[in-house]
Amino acid sequence: MPNLRFIGGIAWMAVTIAGCGAATPPSAQTPMPSEPTLINYVDPSVVQGLNTRTLFSGETGNRHVHAVYPAVADAPRLTEKLHGIVSEELDRFTRHGAPALPKPEFNVDWQLAAASPEVLGVRLRIGRSMESGWNESRTTVWYDRTKRRALDSADLLTGRPALVTLAGVVRGELALRGPLVTPNALRPDREMFDSLGFNPRGDLVVEFDDEQVGLGVAGRVAVAVPSATAAPLLSELGLRAQRAAVRAKRVPVPTSQEEIEAASTDKPPARSSKAGSVDCAKLRCVALTYDDGPGPETSRLLDTLRAHGARATFFSIGSNASARPDLLRRMRDEGHLVANHTWSHRDLTMLPSSKIADQLTRAQHTIAQTLGQVPALMRPPYGDSDIQVAAIAGRLNMAVVRWNVDSEDRQDADPQAIADRTVTRAEPGAIVLLHDSHPATVDAAPEILRRLSAAGYTFVTVPELYGSGEMVPGRIYESGGVSTALDR
Template sequence: MINYVDPSGVHGLNVRTVAAGDSADPHMYAAYPSIDDAPRLNEKLLKTVKEQLDRFGRDASRDADLPHREFNIDWQLAAASDQVIGVRLRIGESVGAGWSESRTTVWYDRTDSRVLDSAALLKDRPALEELASIVRDRLAGPRRETSSRTVKADPGLFDSLGFNPRGDLVVEFDDNQVGAASLGRVAVAVPASEAEPLLSATGARAQRAALKTTSEPGSKLWKEFIAEAGTAKPPAASSQTGSVDCAKAKCVALTYDDGPGPDTGRLLDLLGADHARATFFSLGANASARPEPLKRMMREGHLVANHTWSHRDLTALTDNRITDQLNRAQYAITQTIGQVPALLRPPYGATDDRIASIAAGRGLAVVRWSADSRDLRTADPKVIAKRVVAEAKPGAIILMHDVYRPTVDATPEILRRLREKGYTFVTVPELYGSLGMLPGGTYNSGDSTGWNDLGGPKSSGDTQAPLQRPTTP
């Protein structure tokens, strides 16, 4: 196993996102890091992500009638030092025939500002041939379900190389390259003593960087993990809960998915200047990389909630993988804000009774939305603002994305125009007042019993029901 670096300690790191939108088919979501002082690395990662997205889009268009078409890229830091950075991209996709993953690791040598594919960790062609021979021998061992015959001295086959805490060279293969996808991740660890003669100068730097990231059981970090995991924490709530009675005020909940991103801080500035509160459904991976914006959200009266770890369609996952997506995000967010998220927004809004039941077991209410800004489908902030204002009603839960710059640019207009209509901006649970929100309940919009469909107070003759009551599995 590769021991990955905590991204929150890397100065100047942001998370970039490329997504098709929650209502798009097929589902496509990709995240990758950008680092301020490594522009060439950033360009390479963006190029790689776009190439993979384009390829999947072509494949998916040929199989438009197949179910569960989904594409997802998440990332980890294989190493990060003052000399070298390694970014591992995990690329998953499904077009009707089950989920498969590929892996590629891009390296950046800070000493000469070079971006390198993994094969460049080796010093020359003979070194690549020697590595291929070692890997073939190891794959030909007791794991008969793998095939060593497919291993050639091809740089494209050795596109995901890294190091474990012992300094062993780890060679990762894509699903179906040396064995069936049902095997899961297949990797070979070449002992450090055998690997060292094969390494280039960059490879040696990468190996040294990996040796510095050890987090074995018994270390301080591991002990803190165990201690924190057993410490009870209160459920997450806005520090201003109770300051607005949504049975009397015209309330609307602005919600933002997928962050925190590069523009989340600016969004918080805009919301703060207008004294508006919002609910942020944060991805666990992004929260782990950039914890400070989440702490600021809580200080300023917003609410932080769970949007899973890596933005997978939960309805396509097994129960244990759903649980992993929820638990990893719960832990990352809880460790950051000191409170336990009580709300879950499933990616793409995709949910069912099974997901609601698993969420209930973790104390999570499932939140969808009643108004979709469709912000990811346009680069024009005016269009985004117009859609939000047009769809806003008392009790509305409005879907937006804080990782998308045009959405942040649209925020001042959204706030101004909805204020003019008499709206107050609250977090999602405040829409329900004393009714509260039940773990496992599914919520699309808030209670609007005091308001008619035109956004004005009901007269005594109005009999309109609430926009949405919670449903339970």
Template sequence: MRKKRFFGGIALLVLSAAGGGLATASPEPEHEHEHDVMVPAEPTMIDFVDPATVDGLGTRNLGGDEGENAGRYVHIAYPQLPHAPHLNVALRGEAERVLHGFREATRFDAPRPRPELNMDWQLTAASGEIFGVRLRTGQSLGNGWSNSTRTLWYDRKTGQATGSTGLLAGPSAVRDLTRLVRSQLAKRGTPTTAHELTGDQLDSMAFNNGGDLVVEFDDCQVGPCSLGRLAVAVPARQVEPLLSPIGRAAQHAVRTAAEQTSATVPKTVPTPSPEAASNQAGSVDCAETRCVALTFNDGPGPATPRLLDTLLKERARATFFTIGINAAARPDLVRRMSAEGHLVANHTWAHRDLSQLPTSKIADSLGRTQDTITATIGERPTLMRAPYGAVNEDVTDVAGEMGLAIVGWDVDAGDGRVDDAKTITDRVIRRARAGSIVLMHNVNKTIVDAVPGIVKRLRGKGYTLVTVPELYGTAGMQAGRLYRPGSESTPERPQT
């Protein structure tokens, strides 16, 4: 019964992504139960820009002081765009606003079920004239999952950053668009509060590849929560007279990108990829040697290049559990990890608590990340780490079906909560034992400062640093099993 539900969910996901690829996809189904998954109408599909095509793009994170040992689960990711200072300030401001609101809303919540906040992003446009960034926020306060979106735009010629209404030529154009959207909502045949719609609610707008303006609404914003994602597409001929210069540039950028993509995308046939392994695997026998595995979650991030420099200098290897959206943005760093003897593994697409998701969404989050990593390094990961260490039977079932062993840890460096390299180093050295797996995060500079001391002192105690599979030698690691040093390698419930 469980496997039937898993594969049925995958079928729905395939339908919802029709017409999209690895980097260009329609909006995802975003609700917690398979029967809530909505297949959006074709006009509301948005093709997102592959972030790897934007030179100089980086990723940033917030919420690092909350996680495995806190009362809340928080993961906020947003991009940093090259030569777009005002947009970068606006993106960080939006991330901080969302985080502050979540903290205020959960100050007095009981720890079970844990509240969760997650923000990820997509590029709705990227050209010499314009950037568009769609921020998607989901949160659970114990009464179900709700989603909201906000899309910000940036005119690279003027240096102006704006919200979505900046696509329109002033207040009168906002009023005209509001009337058009009300009319479309009223024609849908589903119950909405379209008559109450105001221009303030037009905070997430982008163009589809035909130039129509797609207007997205937050869950429960203009209709019953059961509607799921609600969006309308205003035809290009109706919206063009209402556009500002930024709006016209954005529409042109999306249309041009669509034309170029349709003309240049080659037809490819998937080929089998070998299992990912360190290119130095087999050089150490951990049955005869005292081994420790250093692992890093969440990257690639801004601290990753210096971390890789440090590991190369120290001739130390590690296992990197990468987030799919970050790997897609920085494939150069993922390739470097693999080339320099490290092991690249799966940490899901956007760091959601998998134990709270249906099997279809677990499979989607892991599968998209598998595809991204495999396409980048030519090898298929065989390890995954669940965000927050949250594992249940559904997670182990899906991981097993996808050929992924689940990796826990027994030493938490605490680098997300402590901003002091010496404290982090002392903590790791005090707790490490032969066979230990050390949890760290490669998205902050403090851990990079701590790594030289960690490597030196571990070696001084007679430890050899290896990748995770080498700890288990010839016995290997089995898909669908949770490996946590010092405990049975069997499925465990999430930490509470």
């Protein structure tokens, strides 16, 4: 069983789902969260028609980029607005990034701040590496489902006078925070109040970008304005958003070493349901691996793999998996293997050990709860690993999987070119890097499968390349029969 005892005091972010039934108005009887500025996020899988869109994931120039945002089928204007925000931020980073850094990185993570038949709230967390270190900005976009409008957070307020009043309340609270915070930097500008949400009690949570109203070492700065104070300032949309946020219910998640272990003890390691049906010592085997999903293209790829009797290994991002658990279950049921690709695709080699563990365990928890199986493989984003990453993966009972054949599909929109590179470079025992988030890669799949099948290849999951031998946790695997053990 995965040994998670080493995690110790790592804090788990609460996972929440939307509640059912009538809305409960904010009340003083509602328990105050332990940290009042924490927002009660909604499980994205309960929102019908929600999928994820990948603007870009991979390396561009000398920069690491992973930019994903949600898309809801019946809210095209929300999707358009989110795309515009992420595109603008990525363009700004590309033009004005920090090329002097060894690995400049841009990363977009997201959560649902609220979801109801009337309103949706999407919180974007945009991180970028700067000369001074990692810096995050936060933006929450609201969608009025009744009027089909995508709006800024400031539109939760009744107007300019309400914004001025709110700024005064928040400034007064910031003045009590000590020398790391600079209340005088706060202005009643819409741009400064671009991330508004609500905690489970209905208090208005105002959060700021790093270094916007404080020193960098202050980290995330946020203020919870009591519901009674905030209510007169809220517009009709704001009141609906508040009700939707209060309606969300918490889901119990492991918060201690014992609970974490108990959540995994009844789940076996993930294994293809067809493992053992092929002897790769006698056949020409190749392992196709797909990163960064699941997403809108994954279902089409699964159709293609099923039509060709092929199976693959899917290194899934935890945040995407939480949005499309149905696709993870289909992968499992059709003989594929689901593995861990971290929660939000951060470069693990640039993180401290606690955040590496958090990236892996959050994804591990989501996948295991969905499938009833615990991933035994992980792939580090961008393929970047080191002794610390391998050691933490090993303690979580996961082998580290890289590749020896790169389809170079991430920046290529030509399916034929992707297929040609993959087929030309394939060899027995190869681990092939592909991405199910990329439409052209999915378009190339039938050609790849047809040509490699004609060349006598059999398509297997990664562990099948190694036959009866177990893949060792903490080892790095790049092709069939080859692994690297790092001192730990």
